[in-house]
Amino acid sequence: MNRIASFGCFVLLTIAVLPRPLWAQFKEDQGKGWRLGEAVVSKWQAGIVVKAVAGACRNMVGTAPLPRDWPEQQVEIVEEDFSPGVTVQYRTVDNLVDQMVVKIPSLPNGSEAHALVTVEVRRHVQLPPPDTTIFRITDKLPTDVRVFLGPSPKIESRDPKIMEQAKTLIAQGSNDWEKVRSIYNFVREHVKYQSGAPLRGAVYALKEGVGDCEDMTSLFVALCRAAGVPARTVWVPGHCYGEFYLVDDEGRGYWFPCQLAGSEAFGEMPDPRPILQKGDNFRSPVNSRERVRYLAESLTGGGLGGEPQVQFIRKQLAN
Numbered sequence: 001m002n003r004i005a006s007f008g009c010f011v012l013l014t015i016a017v018l019p020r021p022l023w024a025q026f027k028e029d030q031g032k033g034w035r036l037g038e039a040v041v042s043k044w045q046a047g048i049v050v051k052a053v054a055g056a057c058r059n060m061v062g063t064a065p066l067p068r069d070w071p072e073q074q075v076e077i078v079e080e081d082f083s084p085g086v087t088v089q090y091r092t093v094d095n096l097v098d099q100m101v102v103k104i105p106s107l108p109n110g111s112e113a114h115a116l117v118t119v120e121v122r123r124h125v126q127l128p129p130p131d132t133t134i135f136r137i138t139d140k141l142p143t144d145v146r147v148f149l150g151p152s153p154k155i156e157s158r159d160p161k162i163m164e165q166a167k168t169l170i171a172q173g174s175n176d177w178e179k180v181r182s183i184y185n186f187v188r189e190h191v192k193y194q195s196g197a198p199l200r201g202a203v204y205a206l207k208e209g210v211g212d213c214e215d216m217t218s219l220f221v222a223l224c225r226a227a228g229v230p231a232r233t234v235w236v237p238g239h240c241y242g243e244f245y246l247v248d249d250e251g252r253g254y255w256f257p258c259q260l261a262g263s264e265a266f267g268e269m270p271d272p273r274p275i276l277q278k279g280d281n282f283r284s285p286v287n288s289r290e291r292v293r294y295l296a297e298s299l300t301g302g303g304l305g306g307e308p309q310v311q312f313i314r315k316q317l318a319n
Contacts (some may be wrong), residue, residue: 011191022317032134033254036072037125043078043317047100047116048310052107055306060104062299063285065264066090066117067274068098072124072255079118088115091185095144096279097295109306116313123313126257128268132177135246135254137229145245145253148230152281153216153293154201155233157225161206177267180229184258187220193261199293213261214293217242220260221280225268233280235294236273237316243278 039295048062067075075098082088086104102115129135141149151157173179187205194210202222205211211219217233220242224231230245234257243255257269265271277295284290285298297312 023131031252032248033129035126035127039122039124041122043120043319045116045118045313045315045317047313048102049114051112051309052306053309054108056109057107057308059295059304060301060308062102063099064297065277065295066098067119067121067276070275072126074122076120078120081116083113084111086115097277123272123274126269133175134249136176138247145230149225153291155222156203157222159203162222163226166223170227181266181306183223187216187260191216213240232278234278235276260313
């Protein structure tokens with residue numbers, strides 16, 4: 001039995017085990033890039049509840065993503081609630097997503113087990129940089145940034161029409177910041193926002209001129225990558241937006257956010273919703289041959305005639 005949750009819209013795999021219960025805090029200087037604004041503090045609970053139905057279950061392994069530290073966000077685990085016999089480890093995937101890995105060795109028929117983690121998230125809004133003329137596109141990229149030049153599921157950056165459109169757009173603008181802005185403006189002007197539709201991706205959004213926040217973000221990311229600008233998806237509750245990578249006049253690199261669907265925001269982010277994860281090309285936790293855009297909750301394993309009934313938890317708590 002394999003189950004995996006979906007995100008909805010509202011690369012290489014590297015795993016490292018994290019100490020518990022607190023990830024290292026980012027205290028780095030923001031340099032010449034975006035600046036930290038007001039912070040919003042919230043509490044979130046994530047985890048898995050499993051019940052054995054119609055028989056005993058055995059050897060179940062579940063995963064659930066947790067918000068993690070970013071320069072604009074600090075996360076602390078404030079409570080762990082695990083059933084007896086359940087073990088939990090924390091790990092990070094591709095330095096982009098933190099997960100709890102839940103192991104349930106056995107569960108008698110009719111019994112229930114849970115693993116719930118509560119975190120406190122301090123999320124800052126991001127203010128624009130004071131001088132955008134100093135930023136430029138570069139081909140001298142760190143390995144962990146270069147991976148964001150390739151295609152991802154529904155981000156078809158090597159499609160001929162995507163590449164042709166990117167070439168046209170990147171030629172515009174008085175400096176490299178404005179060149180990327182030309183891609184941003186094109187997506188917002190060319191694609192009419194349409195909510196409630198299934199994900200269709202970058203090529204569809206370019207061709208049909210309609211899409212939701214995921215489609216619009218996918219098109220922006222694909223065009224940036226086709227133009228030689230690293231870009232990626234940022235996932236927040238019920239929504240997603242883009243980030244692009246430029247370096248300053250001293251060669252220091254920065255990820256800049258931009259809002260494709262909703263209010264205009266380029267190089268800044270006024271939305272203080274917690275960042276769930278960044279990136280858009282992960283190996284599926286239930287099928288190693290499949291690549292997925294979002295590393296969602298999952299449960300594998302099964303039973304001795306029983307069927308595990310699973311509930312994935314991802315919710316905001318009252319402060």
